[in-house]
Amino acid sequence: MSLMALREQLNMLLNSMYIEGLLDQQFQQLQMLQDASSPGFVAEVITLFCEDAERILTELTKLVDQAVVDFQKVDAYVHQLKGSSSSVGAQNVKLACIQFRQFCEENNKVGCLNALNVVKHHYYLLRNKFDTMLQLEQRIQAYDSKQQN
Amino acid sequence: MAVDAEAQFHVLAVDDSLMDRKLIERLLKTSSSFQVTTVDSGSKALQVLGLKEEHQTSTSALSPQHNEIEVNLVITDYCMPGMTGYDLLKKIKESSSLKDIPVVIMSSENVPSRINRCLEGGAEEFFLKPVQLSDMRRLGPHILKGKHKEQQQLHQEENSNNNNMSNKRKVMDEEILSESTRLRFSSSSLNLI
Numbered sequence: 001m002s003l004m005a006l007r008e009q010l011n012m013l014l015n016s017m018y019i020e021g022l023l024d025q026q027f028q029q030l031q032m033l034q035d036a037s038s039p040g041f042v043a044e045v046i047t048l049f050c051e052d053a054e055r056i057l058t059e060l061t062k063l064v065d066q067a068v069v070d071f072q073k074v075d076a077y078v079h080q081l082k083g084s085s086s087s088v089g090a091q092n093v094k095l096a097c098i099q100f101r102q103f104c105e106e107n108n109k110v111g112c113l114n115a116l117n118v119v120k121h122h123y124y125l126l127r128n129k130f131d132t133m134l135q136l137e138q139r140i141q142a143y144d145s146k147q148q149n
Numbered sequence: 150m151a152v153d154a155e156a157q158f159h160v161l162a163v164d165d166s167l168m169d170r171k172l173i174e175r176l177l178k179t180s181s182s183f184q185v186t187t188v189d190s191g192s193k194a195l196q197v198l199g200l201k202e203e204h205q206t207s208t209s210a211l212s213p214q215h216n217e218i219e220v221n222l223v224i225t226d227y228c229m230p231g232m233t234g235y236d237l238l239k240k241i242k243e244s245s246s247l248k249d250i251p252v253v254i255m256s257s258e259n260v261p262s263r264i265n266r267c268l269e270g271g272a273e274e275f276f277l278k279p280v281q282l283s284d285m286r287r288l289g290p291h292i293l294k295g296k297h298k299e300q301q302q303l304h305q306e307e308n309s310n311n312n313n314m315s316n317k318r319k320v321m322d323e324e325i326l327s328e329s330t331r332l333r334f335s336s337s338s339l340n341l342i
Contacts, residue, residue, distance in 0.1 A: 026279050033175045033282070041175060048168045079228075083257045084168050087279045 003143045010136045013129065020092075022126050027089030043137065046130050049088040053123055056081045057116075064112050074112060075104035081119070092122040158292050159184040159218065163194045163225035163237065164255070173224065173255075173280060180285035186218070191232030194223065195240060198247055220250055222292045224276075227256035227263065235267055242271040249298040251291035255280055 001009075017023045034041040056077050063074050082097035084090075096119040103111030160183045162173045170187040177183045188194050198220060223241060227234040234254045241247045254267045257278040264275045273291040276284050 029279070029281060030172075033172075033179050035179075038175065041171075045168060045171060048171060052166075052168060079257075080166070083278065084166060086257060087166075087169055087172055089279075 001139075003140065006136055006140050006143065010133065010140065013133055013136065017126075017129055022092055022122075022129060023089050024091035024094075025089065026086065030089060039141070043134055045088055046134065049084055049090065050127055050130065052084050053081060053093070053127075057120060057123065060116055060119075064109070064116050069107075069109050069112065071104045071107050071112070075101055078104060078119075090123075090126055093119060093126060096122050157182065157184045158221045158296075159186070160222045160224060160288075160292075161185075161194060161197060161220045162187045163189075163191060163223065163229070163234070165189050165226065165229045169226065169278070176280060176282060176285055177224075180282055181289070186220075191225070191229060191234070191237035191240075194225065194237055198223075198241070198250075200240070200244055200247060221295055222251050222253065222288060224253040224255065224288075226278075227254050227267070228258075235270060238267065238270050238272055249295055249302065251295045253288065253291070 014023070018027075030042050030045055060074060060077050060081075063070060063077070078097050078100045082094055082101070085093040085097060096115065100112065100115035100119055103115050158181070160177050162170060162177065162185060164170045164173060164187070167189075170189065174185045174187050177185045186197060188197060197218065223237070225234040225237055232240075234256075238252050238254065241250060241252055248271075251273045252271065253274045253276060254272045255276045255278050256263065259277055267275050274287055276287075
């Protein structure tokens with residue numbers, strides 16, 4: 001695929017993510033922070049976010065599964081995930097976390113179980129698109145460096 | 150202690166989230182080419198600042214250790230396990246050697262009582278997360294104010310040990326130094342996004 005076609009695919013992917021609410025304006029901030037001196041910045045942040053999110057989701061799954069749920073602990077993890085999704089611009093995940101915290105506050109176990117599923121749904125959808133995004137970026141950068149040689 | 154007119158400002162960023170540390174570091178370096186050190190806890194921040202908690206008493210004038218680095222601004226997350234950003238703020242403001250270092254607090258939660266508490270505790274600014282490039286503009290004045298206070302304090306200390314001749318020369322030096330700081334502020338403020 002030509003460089004132009006790759007770039008177009010990436011743009012279309014990003015646009016769809018904004019339109020569908022997967023990403024918000026914060027992601028644009030991240031893109032603004034990437035430049036020649038820090039070309040892998042966005043990829044690095046995305047990777048850190050995904051690692052963080054998956055670690056938290058694993059913990060949450062265990063915690064919400066208990067006979068007696070420790071809602072404070074659950075809330076603390078959801079708060080963390082809300083923070084990192086907010087920092088990376090992961091809008092749908094962030095919103096799902098906000099809902100989740102409501103159920104924690106109400107000590108509502110069923111609500112929490114459902115909310116966790118919603119968060120997971122949005123997170124994995126986003127993760128999928130992030131993977132595609134990073135692959136496209138890598139191919140684009142490889143193209144660029146080939147052209148320069 | 151001679152102040153190097155070319156020295157960069159050094160910011161210490163404190164956050165328990167690795168992602169947020171990466172972000173704040175990039176924001177700081179992009180907006181003003183600050184020198185940045187990041188740590189993941191309040192206690193590590195105090196170590197970097199040269200304050201050993203075990204030896205600190207409430208009234209002791211703790212002199213910074215020789216191996217600590219000079220920090221011109223501390224920017225810290227509020228919600229951290231163990232020592233919160235507010236706890237760190239208080240420890241810095243209660244230390245005679247560190248109290249003039251400006252402290253900025255960040256939080257993902259917009260809680261007015263929390264914000265007021267921090268500002269009343271001596272924080273210069275309170276940033277809502279996610280922190281933006283435009284927020285970085287608000288740091289400049291605080292860093293310079295801190296630097297100026299530090300120079301004044303040093304000047305006072307040196308003066309009390311010197312005779313008249315050296316005093317005159319040092320007063321001239323200080324004027325030249327504050328001139329260069331003022332000039333640097335006006336040129337760097339043009340560069341801040």
